[in-house]
Amino acid sequence: MAIYFFWGDDDFALTQAIQKLQTDTLDPAWASFNFDRITPDQADPVELALNQAMTPPFGMGQRFVWLVDTTIAQRCSEDLLAELERTLPAIPETTTLLLSSHSKPDGRLKSTKLLKKTANVQEFGLIPPWKTDLLHRQAEKIAETYHIQLTAAAFDYLVEAVGNNTRQLHNELEKISLFADGNSQSLDVGTIAPLITTSTQSALQLSSTIRQGNTPVALELVADLLRQNEPALRIVATLIGQFRQRLWIRIMMDAGERDDKIIAQAANIGNPKQLYFLRQELASISTPQLKRAMPLLLDLEYSLKRQGAEEVAALQTKIIELCQLFKPRSTSSK
Structure with missing residues (x-):
């Protein structure tokens, strides 16, 4: 059993995490049979997701059930809470159930407390633009994944250029990585400035x-x-x-x-x-x-x-x- 609850307003980081989880879970040859994406406009989406999560996968790999933009961490009826309490602990090991939301969970709700007990809860929130220390640490961490090094002044310039836009940060670092072409030296402002959309x-x-x-x-x-x-x-x-x-x-x-x-x-x-x-x-x-x-x-x-x-x-x-x-x-x- 693997249950995840992803939430936050950083759409790019959230999407990346979902794609990675989906890739790690599904066998490519059987993905079309074992992937269920359940949206809020479908009838009884939570009940549908729980039913699909209890269904064994076809062929190889696991079943991946994604309940999109759920509101159970903001409001949840007693009947629905009872269904969650009954079903979540019983989900088979062959299923990965992901619940996602853009809204912050209400910690006072019983449904939120249940998710914290049974699910891997991860926040994907945008860093406020004025928290430059956190933005610097984020840029440094992502730069490591692209195997590039920048001077302190270059990081300052990059953070000022992209702010808290993680999608643009990835795009800019990818461009810099291609330009560096394996160069292990730290790149300075003069090198990266022409590459960055400011x-x-x-x-x-x-x-x-x-x-x-x-x-x-x-x-x-x-x-x-x-x-x-x-x-x-x-x-x-x-x-x-x-x-x-x-x-x-x-x-x-x-x-x-x-x-x-x-x-x-x-x-x-x-x-x-x-x-x-x-x-x-x-x-x-x-x-x-x-x-x-x-x-x-x-x-x-x-x-x-x-x-x-x-x-x-x-x-x-x-x-x-x-x-x-x-x-x-x-x-x-x-």
Whole structure:
């Protein structure tokens, strides 16, 4: 018996894990007979999956039953819970049962507690864009699978370029691996930069342009990002991460903290040496400015997520407001 529950919003990592599990389970010659993919639009999908899981495989290999986008970890009736409690422990060793969901399981539910007892539960969640340390570790781990080495600065550039987009991270590292062609030396920024699609890099440029109060250039960058089919929410996530990081640094500077390691840890900065440049940047930006910027960005994120705002208009409006906030003024204080 092998039961798995995969969940999370990282579609690429989730799909990869499912494909690997499917490959490890099925005999290619008998895959069409022993693979069942059960979707939410089918009648009684959970009961159907459990029935198929109890069915012996044909020929060689195991049976692989995949219950797609199940909601049993968010809501589960008493009758369905009783069926799960009866069937899950009895699933034969010749079956691999996979349940997947994009939503976080509700730990209070009896069905979730049952899954934690009987299944191998794995999370595949996107790393928040502002948690650069975790993004670095993810990039380093995946780079190892492609047998390539990068300098620290090259990893910095790669993480800034792709953000938390794991699909693009794999694509970029695959390109770099093909280019390296077995070269065991660490590749630097100058080597990898021409190979990488830098949509997030452009979003970082947008963040910098906003802090300079340059409205025309900021609007051009927004238009360019949208032409590259960069999702509006990803643009906003990058901006939020950048401004939150600088707000933390500014607050700690105002409080008199001088230890770069402490400031870097609070602001999720992997390399404390970056603070030298960030301090120079923040010399012309005040704490009140950064504090007023955060509600504008969070309001933009909320309007895009919850209210279905028209992306172009919403982005343009808030970008103008943000640029006005940071626009240099010779006669008034910031």
